[in-house]
Amino acid sequence: METHYEVLIIGAGTAGIMVAAQLKKKKVKSMGIIDPAEFHYYQPAWTLVGAGSYDYEKTRRPMKELIPKGVKWIKKTVSKLDPDKNSVQTSDKEIITYDYLVVAPGLAYDFSLVEGLEESLGKGNVCSNYTDPEHTWKVIQNFKGGTALFTQPTTPIKCGGAPQKIMYLAENHFKKSGLIKDSTIVFATSGGVIFGVKQIAETLMKVVDRKNIHLRFGHQLKKIDAKKNIAWYSLGDNQSLYNEKDLKIDRDGDLIGIHFDMLHTAPPSVAPKFIQNSPLANEAKWMSVDHKSMQSTTFPNVFGLGDVAALPTAKTGAAIRKQVPIVVDNLVHLMGKNELGSMAYDGYSSCPLVTDYGKMVLAEFDYDNNFTPDPKLKRMLIKDSSKEHWRLWILKKYILPYMYWNKMLKGKNV
Numbered sequence: 001m002e003t004h005y006e007v008l009i010i011g012a013g014t015a016g017i018m019v020a021a022q023l024k025k026k027k028v029k030s031m032g033i034i035d036p037a038e039f040h041y042y043q044p045a046w047t048l049v050g051a052g053s054y055d056y057e058k059t060r061r062p063m064k065e066l067i068p069k070g071v072k073w074i075k076k077t078v079s080k081l082d083p084d085k086n087s088v089q090t091s092d093k094e095i096i097t098y099d100y101l102v103v104a105p106g107l108a109y110d111f112s113l114v115e116g117l118e119e120s121l122g123k124g125n126v127c128s129n130y131t132d133p134e135h136t137w138k139v140i141q142n143f144k145g146g147t148a149l150f151t152q153p154t155t156p157i158k159c160g161g162a163p164q165k166i167m168y169l170a171e172n173h174f175k176k177s178g179l180i181k182d183s184t185i186v187f188a189t190s191g192g193v194i195f196g197v198k199q200i201a202e203t204l205m206k207v208v209d210r211k212n213i214h215l216r217f218g219h220q221l222k223k224i225d226a227k228k229n230i231a232w233y234s235l236g237d238n239q240s241l242y243n244e245k246d247l248k249i250d251r252d253g254d255l256i257g258i259h260f261d262m263l264h265t266a267p268p269s270v271a272p273k274f275i276q277n278s279p280l281a282n283e284a285k286w287m288s289v290d291h292k293s294m295q296s297t298t299f300p301n302v303f304g305l306g307d308v309a310a311l312p313t314a315k316t317g318a319a320i321r322k323q324v325p326i327v328v329d330n331l332v333h334l335m336g337k338n339e340l341g342s343m344a345y346d347g348y349s350s351c352p353l354v355t356d357y358g359k360m361v362l363a364e365f366d367y368d369n370n371f372t373p374d375p376k377l378k379r380m381l382i383k384d385s386s387k388e389h390w391r392l393w394i395l396k397k398y399i400l401p402y403m404y405w406n407k408m409l410k411g412k413n414v
């Protein structure tokens, strides 16, 4: 049996639901969305869950409540793409055909890229807000002092700032619980700066100084030895140390091993396998799209957006908020006039960097890492969002989740 849709969307996550909700308001003959998941999560709040400041249950909603009415939910997993034949195959071998395809399956975790990660993550003192934020909060609460190591893999990850947000909150918690004097907080990253946007980096370096955090740049995470509590790194040419502390360090050839008492990391991230194995992937195996239109670089009736897309900007829901109207406009123009619309994506993304319980900095930027603050922030009496502000914390904890569930996922432009 073969089913056909004018528009078929793969993935009912942030991007897929928003595209469906906005396209529904246009004239589309039939729309299907494929996703096997029972639930959708508001992942940005997982940072707060990991710091004991948000209820995990509140980040989860049943998928059936979110898929817009009139859009057929195909509760299956895509296993293969055949864009030459305008068709996709599901894991139970159903063939679904389309006139236009929107690819939004997010990203996948490949734990094998860091030896020892799969066995250790989510157990004992090795945690990740990306996979189990409630466990992170337990690890932070159980920490008795020593070295708290915050790190991230060398691959692209969702919300690149998230591995340091939880560090700032953990430090704040250790201060409140009186443990900070017996603790060393370390941030080890393969990058060479704390953040790519100059104004934000300046603020964050002040936060790092205030919190007495030891930074280790150019550190490529290779292996986690959970039995001995050692994280192993190879060092890049850009390696440098800031605010150095006396750590217990082992060496093994070119690798250096940092002993830790707790470790938080993001998992190495890749495009889902069916994308990697498809003609839509680029050399790095992410989905190849035009950076302005988000049209596939090889199949004009296919678009890709969200975490799966090979766009040189941060992978965030905030980026998707700006990508969706452009993809929708292009699809509508393509269907009606056989040409793309005139809107272009400038790489906007945003990262709400919580720096303490009750404080936040809002990094908003474009492809060139220009700081591009939303003028609407002035209405919230926030003059300079590159500086820490309590009102930004209110935005993160209360206003953004409300906007997400009630506006963005309903197809309203915000």
Ligand SMILES: Cc1cc2nc3c(=O)[nH]c(=O)nc-3n(C[C@H](O)[C@H](O)[C@H](O)COP(=O)(O)OP(=O)(O)OC[C@H]3O[C@@H](n4cnc5c(N)ncnc54)[C@H](O)[C@@H]3O)c2cc1C
Pocket: 010, 011, 012, 013, 014, 015, 016, 034, 035, 036, 037, 042, 043, 044, 045, 046, 047, 076, 077, 078, 079, 104, 105, 106, 107, 129, 130, 158, 159, 162, 272, 274, 305, 306, 307, 308, 315, 316, 317, 318, 319, 320, 350, 351, 352
């Ligand atoms: C800890 C953390 C903190 C974050 N903080 C922020 C933040 O502060 N601000 C911000 O804007 N963003 C943040 N993000 C990032 C944001 O959540 C993601 O960028 C966004 O959700 C990605 O949306 P997406 O639609 O691309 O993928 P997702 O929302 O992940 O959805 C992908 C969907 O595709 C489905 N799917 C996957 N494979 C298949 C398949 N083979 N067949 C069918 N369906 C499939 C999945 O089931 C899923 O429902 C954070 C993320 C994390 C983990």
